Amino acid sequence: MQADRTTNIPAHVPPELVKSFPLHLGATTYENPFDRIVPEIHEGPPVFYAPDGWQGLEAAWVFRRAEDLRRIYMDTEHFSSKDFAPFATLVGQDWNVLPVEADPPRHRLYRTVMNPFFSNNRVVELNDQVRQRARDYIGQFRNRGQCEFVGDFAARFPIAVFLELFGLPLEDVDQFLAWEEDLLHNPDVDDKTAAVLAVKGYIDRVAEARREHPRGDLISDIVHAEVDGYRFSDDEIFGLCFNLYLGGLDTVTTNLSWQFRHLATHPDDQARLRAEPALMPDAIEELMRAYAAVTTGRTCIKPVSVGGVELEPGDRVMMSTTLGNTDPEAFENPFAVRFDRKPRHLAFGTGIHACVGARLARRELHLAMEEIFAAIPPFRLAPDAKIRSNLGGVMNIDNLPLIWDS
Ligand code: HEM
Numbered sequence: 001m002q003a004d005r006t007t008n009i010p011a012h013v014p015p016e017l018v019k020s021f022p023l024h025l026g027a028t029t030y031e032n033p034f035d036r037i038v039p040e041i042h043e044g045p046p047v048f049y050a051p052d053g054w055q056g057l058e059a060a061w062v063f064r065r066a067e068d069l070r071r072i073y074m075d076t077e078h079f080s081s082k083d084f085a086p087f088a089t090l091v092g093q094d095w096n097v098l099p100v101e102a103d104p105p106r107h108r109l110y111r112t113v114m115n116p117f118f119s120n121n122r123v124v125e126l127n128d129q130v131r132q133r134a135r136d137y138i139g140q141f142r143n144r145g146q147c148e149f150v151g152d153f154a155a156r157f158p159i160a161v162f163l164e165l166f167g168l169p170l171e172d173v174d175q176f177l178a179w180e181e182d183l184l185h186n187p188d189v190d191d192k193t194a195a196v197l198a199v200k201g202y203i204d205r206v207a208e209a210r211r212e213h214p215r216g217d218l219i220s221d222i223v224h225a226e227v228d229g230y231r232f233s234d235d236e237i238f239g240l241c242f243n244l245y246l247g248g249l250d251t252v253t254t255n256l257s258w259q260f261r262h263l264a265t266h267p268d269d270q271a272r273l274r275a276e277p278a279l280m281p282d283a284i285e286e287l288m289r290a291y292a293a294v295t296t297g298r299t300c301i302k303p304v305s306v307g308g309v310e311l312e313p314g315d316r317v318m319m320s321t322t323l324g325n326t327d328p329e330a331f332e333n334p335f336a337v338r339f340d341r342k343p344r345h346l347a348f349g350t351g352i353h354a355c356v357g358a359r360l361a362r363r364e365l366h367l368a369m370e371e372i373f374a375a376i377p378p379f380r381l382a383p384d385a386k387i388r389s390n391l392g393g394v395m396n397i398d399n400l401p402l403i404w405d406s
Contacts, residue, residue: 009059012310013049021050021062023295023320025392026187033389034291034335038326042334047307053318054297055086056392060316061309064323066330066346068307072317073351076104078304079317081353084297085246090189091196097246098239100296100353107352110240113225113232114356117165117218123359126164130364133160134371142375146382149400150257153368155180158252161364162245167217168206176249184250185390203241204234218244248357251294252364254396255347258291259284259365260372261400262337264381269337274373282339284365289345290337292321293395296349321346322395379404 009018022037029037046065053060063069072079083089085097096102099110116122137157141147159176163169182188182195207223214220222240225232232240263270273283300315311317324346326334331343348355355361382401389397 009049009051010312010315012312014309017045017048017309019044019048019050021048021053021060021318023322023391023395024050024052025056027056027391029389029391030386032387033391033395034326037391038322039335041323042326042328047309050318054316058316060297060318061311062318062320062323063307064320064327065307066324066327069319069321069324069346070350071306072298072319073346073349073353075304076352078300078302078311079298080301081296081298083299087183087196087242090193091200095235096239097243098236099356100243100247101239104352109227109230110236111352111356112227113222114240117221118356118358118360120359123363126161126360127363127367129164130161131367131371133157133164134368135375136160138371138375143406145406146401146403149260149402150253150397151399153372154253154256154260154400157256157368158249158364161252161360162248165218165244166206166241167215167219176245180245180249183246184393185396199242199245200238203238203245207234207237207241244357247355248360250394250396252361254293254394255288255291255361255365256368257397257400258293259287259369260379260402261381261387261397262287262291264379264400264402266337267378267380269339270378272339273369274378277370277373279339280366280369281362282342284362284369285345286337286339286341286343288347288365289325289331289341289343290335292325292345292347294347294349295320295322295393295395319349321349377404377406 009015022041041064047061047063047068049059050062051059053062080103082101082103085101087097088095099107102110134157137153141152155177156173159173160170163172179195179199182191186192206219210220210223214224219241222237273279296319298317298319300311300317301313304311328334348358379402382403385401387397387399389395
């Protein structure tokens with residue numbers, strides 16, 4: 001790939017397609033990004049080349065059409081998932097987050113071990129524990145007439161479920177939350193590095209303990225797994241656990257936060273779901289579409305043409321589920337939430353890397369909605385609420401102050 005020295009833009013990139021990506025890592029806003037920022041991206045070209053696209057640091061292609069994103073998700077011949085999460089590099093080590101950074105054929109090995117743990121039956125088995133964790137947190141604020149939904153519920157509940165899955169002590173919720181904040185949302189590189197090393201130390205210690213004394217939890221299954229005679233190395237065991245940590249906590253927190261923000265600001269939708277709980281699964285699916293928050297990445301490994309542009313090996317691509325799920329060509333009136341839409345959406349990705357925890361995530365979202373509706377009367381956004389969104393990576397909100405009449 002030849003670079004144009006004056007602009008640092010590769011020669012195969014049409015200069016008219018170079019433009020900034022408003023949803024890059026590090027960007028923040030106090031407006032609701034779904035009101036203006038995301039719709040404005042859809043007014044631009046179907047694909048553009050953003051000098052700040054990749055982690056806010058490197059250039060990357062941004063495709064905004066669901067069709068192009070779907071095509072790239074499915075195409076493991078021209079696109080690799082390797083090295084899109086910068087955590088090992090940050091601490092000067094050499095492991096991958098697995099399976100999300102693995103390509104075929106290796107990828108299949110990891111999913112063979114993980115898939116059964118997230119089967120329908122396993123998720124149903126977890127139902128009572130997950131519901132109880134939701135009740136525990138709601139019980140702490142239900143009589144207060146107000147809560148800060150992100151801190152009081154959305155951030156803690158998925159961590160408690162994760163600890164349950166891994167057979168880890170619930171007292172560790174606050175520690176996990178602090179690490180998660182540093183890993184994913186703290187711009188300070190030293191804090192981030194310290195958090196990666198701390199999580200690595202913690203998971204390595206637990207894996208070692210489960211090697212001696214397996215307990216029937218997910219981490220014991222990973223440590224003792226054998227697929228086609230192959231056993232995972234220590235780095236692979238850590239990479240698999242770390243993916244569940246990164247993939248299973250912040251994503252659920254974020255979706256809960258956006259969905260409850262919607263319900264707090266759309267009283268008719270909230271009233272409808274309270275009156276007709278059977279609508280919840282379809283409503284959650286539509287809310288997942290409308291407020292998809294995850295952006296991951298791919299790297300081109302063979303020349304290929306997608307969406308009318310030529311990509312060269314080494315080109316980075318942002319995989320924004322936010323954009324794919326609000327593409328006006330794929331969804332009529334995409335910024336309207338319609339519980340009867342039954343969308344075929346991209347919030348969980350698609351292809352070989354499609355989210356392994358999707359069933360569990362849907363279960364968590366459903367149980368949370370049921371339990372909150374049961375415990376709390378209709379809620380609304382606190383007046384003068386100032387809500388900050390972090391736009392890159394997983395597009396989350398910092399806080400969500402809710403009030404209700406008690
Ligand atoms: C609402 C919540 C969630 C959302 C929106 C979400 C979204 C996604 C997306 C978009 C991908 C595909 C990434 C790519 O192809 O680059 C993915 C993969 C993954 N997710 Fe989730 N996720 C959620 C919850 C969970 C949960 C609860 C877990 C597990 C506890 C989990 C574990 C994983 C793992 C391990 C992968 C990698 C799969 C692979 O590479 O084969 N996720 N998720």
